[in-house]
Amino acid sequence: MIDRLVRFQSIKQRLLISFAVLVALFCVAGIAGRSAIVRMSGVIAETLESVQIDAQLSARLSGAVTAELAAAQRYLEMRDSLSQREFHARAGEAHGAQREMNLLRGQSPREVALISSIDARLSDIEVRYARAHRLSDLGRRVASMGEGERARAGVDSLMDDVRQLAAIKSRNVDAASLTLRRDAEQRSSWLLIIMGASAVLGLIVVFSTVTWIARPLRSLTQQARALSAGDFSGRVEGELPGEFRELADAMNSTSASLSRVVSVTTTTADDVAHSARDLANVSEQISASANQMAASMTEISTGAESQVRQLRAIDDALRAIRTNADDVVLSADELSALAGGIEESARAKRLEIARSLGILTTVRETVREAAHEVDALNATAEDINKLVASVGRIAEQTDLLALNAAIEAARAGDAGRGFGVVADEVRKLAEQAQGAADDVVRLTRVVTSRVGSTTRAMEAGVSQVEEIEGVSRNVDAALDSITDAAGRTRSAAGGAAEKAERNAHIVASAARSVESVAKTAEGYAAAAQQVSASTQEQSAACEQMSSASTQLLHGSVQLRELVGALRTEAA
Amino acid sequence: MPETREGRLLDVRIPVSNRPTRLAARAIVAALALSSAACTRANDGVLIAAAGNWDAGYGEMNKRGIDLAVEQINSEGGVFGRPLRVAMRNDRGDGARAVSIAAEFLANPEVVAVVGHVNSGTMVAAARVYDEGLPAVSTTASTPDLTGISRWVFRVISSDSVNGLDLARFAGAQGFQRAAVLYENNAYGRGLAKSFERNFQGTVVASDPVPSDKAGDFEPFVSWLATRAPDVVFVAGTEASGLSILREARRQNLSSAFLGSDGWTGVVSDTALSEGVFVGAPFSPQDPREEVQRFTAAFRQRYGMDPDGNAALAYDATRLVARAVADGGASREGVRRWLASRTRDNAFSGVTGSIAFQSTGDVIGKGYVMTRVHRGGLVVAGARGS
Numbered sequence: 001m002i003d004r005l006v007r008f009q010s011i012k013q014r015l016l017i018s019f020a021v022l023v024a025l026f027c028v029a030g031i032a033g034r035s036a037i038v039r040m041s042g043v044i045a046e047t048l049e050s051v052q053i054d055a056q057l058s059a060r061l062s063g064a065v066t067a068e069l070a071a072a073q074r075y076l077e078m079r080d081s082l083s084q085r086e087f088h089a090r091a092g093e094a095h096g097a098q099r100e101m102n103l104l105r106g107q108s109p110r111e112v113a114l115i116s117s118i119d120a121r122l123s124d125i126e127v128r129y130a131r132a133h134r135l136s137d138l139g140r141r142v143a144s145m146g147e148g149e150r151a152r153a154g155v156d157s158l159m160d161d162v163r164q165l166a167a168i169k170s171r172n173v174d175a176a177s178l179t180l181r182r183d184a185e186q187r188s189s190w191l192l193i194i195m196g197a198s199a200v201l202g203l204i205v206v207f208s209t210v211t212w213i214a215r216p217l218r219s220l221t222q223q224a225r226a227l228s229a230g231d232f233s234g235r236v237e238g239e240l241p242g243e244f245r246e247l248a249d250a251m252n253s254t255s256a257s258l259s260r261v262v263s264v265t266t267t268t269a270d271d272v273a274h275s276a277r278d279l280a281n282v283s284e285q286i287s288a289s290a291n292q293m294a295a296s297m298t299e300i301s302t303g304a305e306s307q308v309r310q311l312r313a314i315d316d317a318l319r320a321i322r323t324n325a326d327d328v329v330l331s332a333d334e335l336s337a338l339a340g341g342i343e344e345s346a347r348a349k350r351l352e353i354a355r356s357l358g359i360l361t362t363v364r365e366t367v368r369e370a371a372h373e374v375d376a377l378n379a380t381a382e383d384i385n386k387l388v389a390s391v392g393r394i395a396e397q398t399d400l401l402a403l404n405a406a407i408e409a410a411r412a413g414d415a416g417r418g419f420g421v422v423a424d425e426v427r428k429l430a431e432q433a434q435g436a437a438d439d440v441v442r443l444t445r446v447v448t449s450r451v452g453s454t455t456r457a458m459e460a461g462v463s464q465v466e467e468i469e470g471v472s473r474n475v476d477a478a479l480d481s482i483t484d485a486a487g488r489t490r491s492a493a494g495g496a497a498e499k500a501e502r503n504a505h506i507v508a509s510a511a512r513s514v515e516s517v518a519k520t521a522e523g524y525a526a527a528a529q530q531v532s533a534s535t536q537e538q539s540a541a542c543e544q545m546s547s548a549s550t551q552l553l554h555g556s557v558q559l560r561e562l563v564g565a566l567r568t569e570a571a
Numbered sequence: 572m573p574e575t576r577e578g579r580l581l582d583v584r585i586p587v588s589n590r591p592t593r594l595a596a597r598a599i600v601a602a603l604a605l606s607s608a609a610c611t612r613a614n615d616g617v618l619i620a621a622a623g624n625w626d627a628g629y630g631e632m633n634k635r636g637i638d639l640a641v642e643q644i645n646s647e648g649g650v651f652g653r654p655l656r657v658a659m660r661n662d663r664g665d666g667a668r669a670v671s672i673a674a675e676f677l678a679n680p681e682v683v684a685v686v687g688h689v690n691s692g693t694m695v696a697a698a699r700v701y702d703e704g705l706p707a708v709s710t711t712a713s714t715p716d717l718t719g720i721s722r723w724v725f726r727v728i729s730s731d732s733v734n735g736l737d738l739a740r741f742a743g744a745q746g747f748q749r750a751a752v753l754y755e756n757n758a759y760g761r762g763l764a765k766s767f768e769r770n771f772q773g774t775v776v777a778s779d780p781v782p783s784d785k786a787g788d789f790e791p792f793v794s795w796l797a798t799r800a801p802d803v804v805f806v807a808g809t810e811a812s813g814l815s816i817l818r819e820a821r822r823q824n825l826s827s828a829f830l831g832s833d834g835w836t837g838v839v840s841d842t843a844l845s846e847g848v849f850v851g852a853p854f855s856p857q858d859p860r861e862e863v864q865r866f867t868a869a870f871r872q873r874y875g876m877d878p879d880g881n882a883a884l885a886y887d888a889t890r891l892v893a894r895a896v897a898d899g900g901a902s903r904e905g906v907r908r909w910l911a912s913r914t915r916d917n918a919f920s921g922v923t924g925s926i927a928f929q930s931t932g933d934v935i936g937k938g939y940v941m942t943r944v945h946r947g948g949l950v951v952a953g954a955r956g957s
Contacts, residue, residue, distance in 0.1 A: 088778070095761060103716060105699065109667070123756040123780070127787070130779045134791040138798070143791075 010242025402427030623689030636885030735766020755808035810837030887921035
């Protein structure tokens with residue numbers, strides 16, 4: 001029954017779960033019972049409290065009304081202030097109780113109507129008594145008595161209402177207690193039902209667990225008996241608890257593996273016999289092919305030796321190439337050094353030329369300055385000429401004056417003889433001055449012509465210096481391009497050396513590879529000789545194997561006869 | 572507002588008070604609340620509810636105040652740009668009817684708040700239902716029994732216990748030494764008289780219960796007062812008894828001054844009798860404050876009459892609820908939280924004064940405007956109390 005609802009893995013799990021469910025059920029029953037009792041007591045307390053409040057209010061109301069009316073009546077008769085105060089105080093109390101009742105929850109319309117009616121009647125009676133009191137205070141006794149009578153007339157119906165309300169309240173108490181009793185009975189019967197259900201469920205759990213264990217145990221016993229009788233064909237099938245499932249699986253696999261062993265052994269024996277025959281044939285074939293292989297190996301060995309010789313020749317050639325490459329490297333280094341020397345000396349020359357260019361510039365400047373000086377000298381010579389010309393003119397005038405004076409002196413006769421001498425002397429002086437002036441003019445002409453030739457010589461010098469400068473600059477440019485070319489040559493020589501070195505390395509490694517190939521080829525030759533030897537040994541072993549397979553064939557036939565006696569699943 | 576002016580509390584049995592029904596009601600309310608957002612969006616406008624005794628004169632004034640407020644709110648663009656709609660129900664001052672109306676509001680997830688009820692008795696009865704989770708702002712229920720009745724219930728009128736204090740202080744300030752008290756023998760009258768007597772600094776020379784209808788015989792009470800010659804007669808009641816008392820006093824040439832509470836605002840209907848009477852009212856159309864004058868003018872234009880305290884309180888309650896929905900969110904809890912968080916510092920400014928709440932749901936320090944009847948009108952005679 002439970003098995004259909006839940007699939008259990010093991011007996012332990014089933015027992016644990018079943019008992020957990022049982023315990024949970026009892027716990028639920030216990031908690032439900034407890035909470036039922038707690039709620040019950042809460043409800044009882046609540047009900048009792050509300051009933052109590054109801055009853056208290058009801059008692060307060062009827063007590064206050066009674067006392068109030070008594071006080072009102074007393075005042076009417078005795079007119080004492082004590083009664084008046086009591087009347088007011090009790091009225092307040094009665095209305096207070098009535099208001100509290102009004103605010104209570106859960107009252108029936110009848111109760112509300114009664115409370116309302118009590119309030120109305122009481123209010124009316126109070127007003128009448130108050131009026132009667134005032135009439136009495138005013139000394140109008142008759143009117144006061146009449147009003148008092150009218151007030152009292154209403155008291156009966158008021159008290160009737162109060163009594164009715166009290167009756168309703170007491171009925172409410174009865175109803176409440178009845179409800180509580182019913183509630184308690186209901187709760188207790190629910191509790192009983194839960195307990196009963198738990199007990200029934202417990203029984204079901206125990207019974208089904210027992211049958212669940214007993215059934216698979218029986219089939220396992222049967223299986224064990226069959227195994228001991230040598231029957232491997234039986235199997236334990238169907239749903240089993242986990243622990244039994246393991247046992248059944250073990251027994252099933254024992255049966256299965258035993259029957260598998262039997263059938264495998266049978267077929268193996270057959271196979272072995274067959275293979276033994278094949279083996280004998282094969283070993284003979286192998287023996288033949290081994291002999292062929294030995295022959296081939298000898299050929300391989302011879303080939304490998306000739307290969308070694310050729311490789312040695314290649315190695316020698318490679319060595320020669322390497323030597324040449326080293327020479328190339330050396331020449332390239334020399335070339336590089338040479339180019340470096342050229343570059344160095346060209347650079348030195350360029351420095352010297354730069355220095356001489358500086359000197360040439362200084363010379364040119366000096367010559368130019370000298371030319372300027374000569375120009376200035378020319379100007380001075382002209383100034384001298386001008387001065388000499390004016391001296392010449394003065395000399396002519398003086399000469400003319402001296403002539404005139406001589407004429408005058410001559411005209412004067414003796415008186416003028418002295419003066420004629422002076423005039424003559426003046427004329428001589430003028431002539432000398434004229435002669436000196438002519439000398440100066442001559443000299444300056446010579447100076448001027450020399451200055452002119454010096455100027456021309458200098459101009460020629462300047463143009464020559466400029467030519468020298470041009471030539472020097474051309475030399476400098478040529479040296480520059482030489483330096484450049486030398487640099488390029490050097491780097492080219494360096495590159496050539498590097499490449500030659502790399503080639504030398506490659507050649508060296510090629511030589512190494514050739515060496516190792518040669519060694520390997522030698523190894524092959526040796527190995528081929530060994531293979532050839534071992535093939536001959538193999539041939540001998542094959543003959544031994546052939547005789548062993550004949551013995552194996554005998555054994556397998558005996559094994560098959562033995563296994564045939566056992567019963568298997570397949571049989 | 573008196574508890575028993577018209578209807579009387581006949582049935583306060585509250586259906587939701589028995590446990591399974593209440594649980595079921597809660598479940599239904601919760602389920603409906605989940606879908607309420609979609610519902611309110613689907614419908615046009617924000618829905619609030621209003622309930623009161625529309626049959627009585629004061630109820631009619633309440634309704635006018637609510638209608639005017641809603642018209643103004645909608646002409647100003649509504650709430651969240653959606654029109655404010657009001658579901659109006661008449662409880663006829665009957666407690667049982669009030670309870671069933673409250674249950675209907677509670678079950679309608681669209682209703683986010685209630686304006687009302689009007690009477691003390693109906694409000695006390697319905698408060699039990701609103702306690703399940705619907706904010707309600709009573710307009711004129713002044714009974715002290717409402718104080719702290721539920722965290723979901725608020726009121727914009729001050730409690731009678733506060734009003735009695737205001738009236739007693741005012742009487743003292745007017746220089747009255749000897750006071751006589753006449754009270755209608757009902758919850759309203761008794762409560763107010765008790766509060767007045769407790770707080771009056773002078774001597775109370777008489778305190779008598781009087782009939783609460785105009786047909787009663789008031790002669791012996793007034794005659795007795797004539798022999799005691801008090802400075803002031805405080806009447807805790809309505810104009811029903813009030814006019815009869817005044818008539819008897821005039822007949823006997825009683826020289827005492829008369830002082831009435833908000834229940835007496837109706838005595839102005841008899842211009843001659845009521846001349847010179849002091850009335851403490853929650854509102855006066857003569858109040859010079861600008862918002863009061865604006866409201867009074869709008870009311871006059873709409874209804875051709877002056878608003879009274881009932882109309883003003885209902886107007887304030889409606890605008891307060893609309894603001895609570897706009898600022899607190901269109902959810903019941905949002906409205907409740909917004910209302911409960913009104914303090915003196917962030918009070919709502921209404922025509923009946925600034926409105927803030929105590930933790931009990933009572934309005935804080937609002938008090939009365941003390942007025943004196945002059946030629947049939949209530950003329951402001953004293954500053955707002957408290």
